[in-house]
Amino acid sequence: MSPTDPRYPSSRNREQRVRDYDMIVCGASGFVGSLVAKHLSDAAPEGTRIALAGRSQSKLVAVRSTLGVTAADWPILVAEADDSVALDALAAKAHVVLTTVGPYAKYGKALAHACATAGTDYVDLTGEVLFARESADENHELARSTGARIVHSCGFDSIPSDIGVYALYEKVSADGAGELTDTTYVLTSMRGGMSGGTIDSFRTQIDDMAGDEKARSVVLSPYSLSPDRSIEPDLGRQNDAPIVKGASIHPSLKGYKAPFIMAPYNSRVVRRSNSLLGYAYGKTFKYSEVMSVGSSPLSPIVAGGIAAGLRAVFAGLAFKPTRFVLDKLLPKPGQGPSERSQRKGHFTVDIYTTTTTGEHYVSRFKMKGDPGYKATAVMLGESALALALNRDELPGIGGGVLTPATGIGDALITRLRAAGVEVSARKV
Incomplete structure (x- = not known):
């Protein structure tokens, strides 16, 4: 069935999915993860429910302490990248999971699969062909059935x-x-x-x-x-x-x-x-x-x-x-x-x-902003915010292992422009 076919499954109604958080940031104590957390603390609308996740509670608390009053009450969740039970529970708590924990071939497979299973949208920074291919093979049909948008490569790549x-x-x-x-x-x-x-x-x-x-x-x-x-x-x-x-x-x-x-x-x-x-x-x-x-x-x-x-x-x-x-x-x-x-x-x-x-x-x-760091943090953060907060503007393709264009599309362009990014096209 083609994704443009009207029978293609659409995302499940967000109101029917009761979750504790709008978004969980996995790897928030890492260098890029902390930059993403900082961007979200500045850019996320008041009332957006965000949690920080990673291996070390003390490191996550330290990062949270640098984010200001906006993030003072953001919950801390501890989970190992290879603990599938913990990742299943984590995925079920959020509408969107954002992860900076790579290399994804080593640390990303279980989390992407947990999100596809739970009907939870997912974004990452991978630039790994083998991981993205394996994720598509394992998760695309599953995510179509649950309505999850598994969107890889939401930074400077790609x-x-x-x-x-x-x-x-x-x-x-x-x-x-x-x-x-x-x-x-x-x-x-x-x-x-x-x-x-x-x-x-x-x-x-x-x-x-x-x-x-x-x-x-x-x-x-x-x-x-x-x-x-x-x-x-x-x-x-x-x-x-x-x-x-x-x-x-x-x-x-x-x-x-x-x-x-x-x-x-x-x-x-x-x-x-x-x-x-x-x-x-x-x-x-x-x-x-x-x-x-x-x-x-x-x-x-x-x-x-x-x-x-x-x-x-x-x-x-x-x-x-x-x-x-x-x-x-x-x-x-x-x-x-x-x-x-x-x-x-x-x-x-x-x-x-x-x-x-x-x-x-x-x-x-x-x-x-530096392409691999500050700019990437903005692009990844805005991708997650678009999935969490701009549901009515997302492409009608539904769930699956998607790309930034097919999974987020115009909703992302709108958010990026509001963040000061030029996205334009013209005849020459």
């Missing part, structure tokens, strides 16, 4: 990609300009970096792929997160993160563009959205992600150097001697930049497309 393409689609559709064809994400500018948790997720996925040909084939498939690979259109080779000349994306772009490190994950999320929406973006929709390296005559050399560097990092993490060295240099889970550095961070993403009518459009996703 909200700018997924919501940016969704905003582009809505504008093209409203203008009657056909469907999307060649579509390219360009990270136009950025200050900040990836979190230690993201790096740790890379390590975990590399370990899971080692000696496992099936896992490797899943990670490398461009449609590895699609609901049904057999019905995906045959569009030839999908180069998720190419080195390309800017003018081939749009005539206004100068220089060459380099591969973007998260493209292999983000692109699969965007393709899952298109499939879940019944190929609303288009049957010939092709998607890739790159980053700007300037427009000087040296840009092709810089782009090539970045591509080589990314390959070297991944190869280094897969080889024990070099991995030992990289582990000393790369950020570690639980670590992050100063508050001042986070405030100074920012990013701008421009997504270009050509439509089937030959028109050119671009969407923009622009945000203040």
Whole structure:
């Protein structure tokens, strides 16, 4: 049954689900978790029932003490990530569970399944193909039956990609300009970096792929997160993160563009959205992600150097001697930049497309704050608030293992704009 079919199960009536909390924040004592808790203490409307959860009561109490009077009475819940009984009980207490506890392949499976079983909406920060694939296989039909919206990847991976393409689609559709064809994400500018948790997720996925040909084939498939690979259109080779000349994306772009490190994950999320929406973006929709390296005559050399560097990092993490060295240099889970550095961070993403009518459009996703930390905390927090408080604005797709665009959609765009994020689309 297609998600666009009117018989597709809708979310259960929220009023019929009596829960203790509107939202539980799991991992609130971690670096990113504490940032999310801080954002919620500032942004959640008065009366929103929020609880903080994690392994250590003392650490959770310490975090709560930094959040001000708004959070002074937020309950503390203690649960281990591998205690399925405790996680089942936790999931049954809330309308929405938000978790920053990764790597998700290690620590996220039981919680996602508990939420799918309990009919509880769920959001996380995963950028792990294997975890997201396993979650879809195990939880999608279950979540459809309970009405739970299991929404992975609600941070810098992959909200700018997924919501940016969704905003582009809505504008093209409203203008009657056909469907999307060649579509390219360009990270136009950025200050900040990836979190230690993201790096740790890379390590975990590399370990899971080692000696496992099936896992490797899943990670490398461009449609590895699609609901049904057999019905995906045959569009030839999908180069998720190419080195390309800017003018081939749009005539206004100068220089060459380099591969973007998260493209292999983000692109699969965007393709899952298109499939879940019944190929609303288009049957010939092709998607890739790159980053700007300037427009000087040296840009092709810089782009090539970045591509080589990314390959070297991944190869280094897969080889024990070099991995030992990289582990000393790369950020570690639980670590992050100063508050001042986070405030100074920012990013701008421009997504270009050509439509089937030959028109050119671009969407923009622009945000203040370090992408992997402060900005991610806002995106994750607003995703959870949209699910908890904006039920009437959510897409009619119902429950399942969804994406930011298909699970939250316009409700998230509205909340992000209210939080100062630019989400726009226009003809160019």
